[in-house]
Amino acid sequence: MKNNKTTFSKYLVSGVAALALTAGLASGASAAENGKFRIGIVTFLSGPAAGPFGVPSANAAKVLVEALNKGELPAPYNKIGINGAEIEAVIIDEAGGATKQVEEYRNLVQRQKVDAVIGYVSSGDCLAVAPVAEELKTFTIAYDCGTSRLFVENSDAKYMFRTGLDASVDNIGAVRYLAATRPDVTRLSGIQQNYSWGQDSWADFTAAAAKLLPESEIVEEQFPKIYQGQYGAEISALSVKRPEIVHSSFWGGDMEALVLQANARGLLEDATGLLTCGEASLATYKDQAPNGMIIGARGPFGAFAPENELNTWFKGVYNAAYDLDPVYPATKMAQAILGLKFAAENAGLADKEIPTADQLAAGLKGASFPSVSGTVEMARGNGHQAMQGISYGEYHYEDGKASIVNSVSFSGECVTPPEGVSAADWIAQGFPGAQCN
Amino acid sequence: MRFDKTEISLAAVAIALVLFGFVSPGWLIFLLTIAFAKALVVQGVVMQMRSGLVSFGQGLFYCIGGYTVGMGGQFFGIHDAIAALSLGMLVAIAVAMVLGLLLTRYRDIFFAMLSLAFSMILFGILVKSPELGSTDGFNVHNWTIFGWAPDGGESSQHTVFTLTILAGLVIAVLIHRYTKAGIGVICEAVRENEVRVEYLGLSPRWLLYGNYVSAAAVSALGGGLTALATGHVDPEMAYWTTSGEFIFIALLGGLGHVAAPFIAAVVFSVVRTYAIELVPHTWQMILGFTLLGVIVFLPKGLWSLVSRKKAGERA
Numbered sequence: 039m040k041n042n043k044t045t046f047s048k049y050l051v052s053g054v055a056a057l058a059l060t061a062g063l064a065s066g067a068s069a070a071e072n073g074k075f076r077i078g079i080v081t082f083l084s085g086p087a088a089g090p091f092g093v094p095s096a097n098a099a100k101v102l103v104e105a106l107n108k109g110e111l112p113a114p115y116n117k118i119g120i121n122g123a124e125i126e127a128v129i130i131d132e133a134g135g136a137t138k139q140v141e142e143y144r145n146l147v148q149r150q151k152v153d154a155v156i157g158y159v160s161s162g163d164c165l166a167v168a169p170v171a172e173e174l175k176t177f178t179i180a181y182d183c184g185t186s187r188l189f190v191e192n193s194d195a196k197y198m199f200r201t202g203l204d205a206s207v208d209n210i211g212a213v214r215y216l217a218a219t220r221p222d223v224t225r226l227s228g229i230q231q232n233y234s235w236g237q238d239s240w241a242d243f244t245a246a247a248a249k250l251l252p253e254s255e256i257v258e259e260q261f262p263k264i265y266q267g268q269y270g271a272e273i274s275a276l277s278v279k280r281p282e283i284v285h286s287s288f289w290g291g292d293m294e295a296l297v298l299q300a301n302a303r304g305l306l307e308d309a310t311g312l313l314t315c316g317e318a319s320l321a322t323y324k325d326q327a328p329n330g331m332i333i334g335a336r337g338p339f340g341a342f343a344p345e346n347e348l349n350t351w352f353k354g355v356y357n358a359a360y361d362l363d364p365v366y367p368a369t370k371m372a373q374a375i376l377g378l379k380f381a382a383e384n385a386g387l388a389d390k391e392i393p394t395a396d397q398l399a400a401g402l403k404g405a406s407f408p409s410v411s412g413t414v415e416m417a418r419g420n421g422h423q424a425m426q427g428i429s430y431g432e433y434h435y436e437d438g439k440a441s442i443v444n445s446v447s448f449s450g451e452c453v454t455p456p457e458g459v460s461a462a463d464w465i466a467q468g469f470p471g472a473q474c475n
Numbered sequence: 476m477r478f479d480k481t482e483i484s485l486a487a488v489a490i491a492l493v494l495f496g497f498v499s500p501g502w503l504i505f506l507l508t509i510a511f512a513k514a515l516v517v518q519g520v521v522m523q524m525r526s527g528l529v530s531f532g533q534g535l536f537y538c539i540g541g542y543t544v545g546m547g548g549q550f551f552g553i554h555d556a557i558a559a560l561s562l563g564m565l566v567a568i569a570v571a572m573v574l575g576l577l578l579t580r581y582r583d584i585f586f587a588m589l590s591l592a593f594s595m596i597l598f599g600i601l602v603k604s605p606e607l608g609s610t611d612g613f614n615v616h617n618w619t620i621f622g623w624a625p626d627g628g629e630s631s632q633h634t635v636f637t638l639t640i641l642a643g644l645v646i647a648v649l650i651h652r653y654t655k656a657g658i659g660v661i662c663e664a665v666r667e668n669e670v671r672v673e674y675l676g677l678s679p680r681w682l683l684y685g686n687y688v689s690a691a692a693v694s695a696l697g698g699g700l701t702a703l704a705t706g707h708v709d710p711e712m713a714y715w716t717t718s719g720e721f722i723f724i725a726l727l728g729g730l731g732h733v734a735a736p737f738i739a740a741v742v743f744s745v746v747r748t749y750a751i752e753l754v755p756h757t758w759q760m761i762l763g764f765t766l767l768g769v770i771v772f773l774p775k776g777l778w779s780l781v782s783r784k785k786a787g788e789r790a
Contacts, residue, residue: 131755135711136709137701140705148501162612165608166612166614187608232603233602233610234609234610
C-alpha cells in the first residue's frame with residue numbers, strides 16, 4: 039500500500055513538473071507572428087492596488103481593445119485595431135515587486151513577443167523596467183506611475199514613454215488650487231503613507247505651499263505605514279493642532295478608511311480634506327465623506343476629464359460594460375492605448391503593417407495627440423513625458439449622487455517644471471516661467 | 476583534491492548550463508539567472524534548517540548583498556562585479572557576526588521571529604531613506620568584470636548568467652563538503668538533540684553561530700547576483716514576503732541534497748511564470764496548490780523523488 043502511494047505521488051509530481059517545463063518550451067515556440075498587434079498590459083490584478091487602480095485599468099483596456107478591433111471609436115481613431123492590424127492584449131499581474139516585474143517584462147517581450155507594453159502603477163516597477171525597455175528596444179508606455187525620477191535617471195530614453203503626469207504636478211496643482219480658492223488658509227497639515235509616494239508628495243506640497251501660501255505654516259505631519267487601515271491616533275494628533283487643511287496622498291482602501299474615520303471623528307468638519315488621489319473612490323464615498331472635501335484625479339482624468347467626443351464615447355462604453363463611470367486610472371489607461379495607436383498611425387506606414395519599436399517611438403516623441411482627457415502634448419522629458427493641465431474640485435453628494443463642484447483647472451505650463459529643471463529646483467526658485475491662465 | 480560523484484555531476488551540469496545559455500532565448504536565461512541566484516539564498520535557509528533553525532528573515536542578507544552591489548556602483552565607485560559581490564558578502568558577514576551573538580541564543584519560533592524582526596528593521600530603514608530612493612529603490616548599472624565592460628543587453632545577461640552558474644557551483648561544492656564533513660553532521664545532531672551534543676563536549680551555540688554567519692555570506696552572494704541581473708534594487712528584498720518565498724522554495728526542494736534548492740528554485744520560477752501567464756487573476760492559488768501538493772505527497776520535498784528511486788534500485 040505504502041509503495042503504491044509513493045509511486046503515485048512520484049508520478050504526480052514529476053508529471054506536473056514535466057508538464058510545466060514542456061509547456062514552457064512549447065509556448066516559447068508557438069508565439070509566432072500572426073499578423074496581429076500584441077500589447078502587453080501590466081497592472082495590479084491582486085493586492086491592495088488592484089481594487090482602486092488595477093481592475094478599472096484592466097477593464098478600460100478590455101473595452102477599448104474590443105472596440106478598437108471593431109473600429110467603433112470616433113475619429114481620428116476610427117481605423118480598425120492598430121494601423122488596421124487586429125489587437126491582441128496580454129494582461130498580466132503587476133504584484134510581486136520589481137525583480138519579478140523585470141522577469142515578467144522580459145517574458146512578455148522575448149517569449150510572448152509583444153509589440154508594445156503598456157503598464158505600471160508602481161513607481162518602483164517603472165524605474166526598474168525603464169532600462170530593460172531600452173535594452174530590449176521595446177516601445178513601452180508607463181500609464182500611471184508618478185515618480186519624477188523616471189526621465190531624470192533615464193534622460194536618454196528612446197523607447198520608454200509616459201502618458202500620465204508625475205506626482206509633482208499633483209501637489210503643485212493642489213497648492214495652486216488652495217491659493218486660488220482659499221488664499222487665507224494658514225494652518226496646513228498632512229497625513230501620508232510612509233513610502234516613496236507619500237514622502238515625495240509631502241515634500242512637493244510643503245515646498246510649493248511655502249512659496250504660494252507664504253502666510254501658511256505646517257502645523258502637523260503624520261506618516262503612518264502603508265496599508266495600516268486604522269488611523270485613530272493620527273487623526274487625534276491632527277485634530278488637536280486645529281488645522282484648516284488636511285492634505286493626503288493616500289489612495290485606495292487606506293484613503294477610504296481615512297476619510298471614513300476622520301469624518302466620523304469630526305476632523306473633516308473642522309478642517310478641509312485635500313486628497314490628491316481622491317477621485318478614484320468618487321463612487322464609493324457616498325455620504326461618508328463631507329461635502330466640500332477637495333479631491334483631485336492626478337490630471338484631467340476620470341470625473342475631471344473634459345467633455346469631448348472621445349470622452350463621451352469612452353464613458354458610454356465603459357458604463358455600458360461595467361455599470362460604473364470610469365475613474366482616473368481607467369481614463370489614464372485609455373489615454374496610453376490611444377497614445378500607442380496615435381504613434382503607430384503617425385508613423386506613415388502602409389495599412390495593416392505592424393510598426394517597429396523605432397517607428398512607434400518616432401511617432402510619439404514630442405507629438406501631441408487627441409485623447410479622452412483633451413489634447414496631450416508629449417512636451418517634457420525630451421518628448422517622452424506628457425504635459426497636461428490638472429484640475430481639483432470639491433466633492434458634493436446630494437440625492438444619492440456624487441459630483442464635483444467648484445472645479446478649477448490649471449494649464450500644463452502652470453504646474454509643470456520647464457524642460458531640464460527638476461520639480462524641487464523649480465519650486466524652490468518660485469516657479470520661474472510658469473504661465474497660469 | 477579528490478572529487479566525489481556528486482561534485483563531478485554538479486560540475487557537469489554547470490558546464491552544460493553555461494553552454495545551454497548560448498542557445499537559449501533571453502527570457503529563459505534571465506529566469507534561470509534569477510532562479511539560481513535565489514537558490515543561493517535558499518541554500519542559506521537550508522543550511523540553518525538542517526541545524527533545526529528556520530530563518531524567516533533571510534531577506535536581510537539578500538537585501539544587504541543587493542544593496543551593497545547597488546550602492547558600491549552608485550556612491551563608492553566600485554564598478555567591478557566581483558569586488559562588489561565580495562564586498563556584499565563581507566558586509567553580510569560583519570552584520571551576521573553581530574546579530575548572530577544574539578540570535579544563536581534562541582531556538583524555534585523565537586529564532587524565526589527575531590530573524591524576521593531584523594530583516595524588517597532593515598526594510599524600515601531603507602523605506603525611510605529618500606536618498607536611496609525609499610520604496611522605489613534605484614538602478615544598478617555600468618558594472619564591469621576585471622576591467623571588461625559587457626556591451627549592454629545580451630552580453631551582460633550572459634555574463635551574469637555564467638557568473639551565477641559558477642558562483643552556484645563553487646558554493647554547492649563547498650556546502651556539499653560541509654554537510655558531509657563532521658561539523659555538518661553535528662549540525663544535524665544539534666537539530667535532533669542539542670543536549671547530547673553538549674555532553675559530547677561541543678558547543679552547539681558556536682556551531683550555530685558559524686553556520687549562521689556562513690549562511691549569511693551565501694545569501695548575500697545571491698542578493699548581489701540578483702541585483703546585477705535585474706539592474707534594480709528596492710527594499711522589497713528585505714520584506715518578509717521575500718523571506719517567505721525562500722522558505723517556500725526550501726520546503727519545495729527539501730533538505731536531502733545540495734542540488735535540491737537549485738531544482739526547486741527553477742521549478743518555482745517556471746510554475747510561477749506560467750501561472751501568471753495562463754491564469755493572471757489567480758496565479759497565487761496555483762503556487763499555493765503546488766506547495767500543498769508537495770507537502771502532502773512529498774513531505775521531504777522534490778528531492779525525495781530522486782532519493783526514493785535510488786533506494787528502490789538498491790533494494
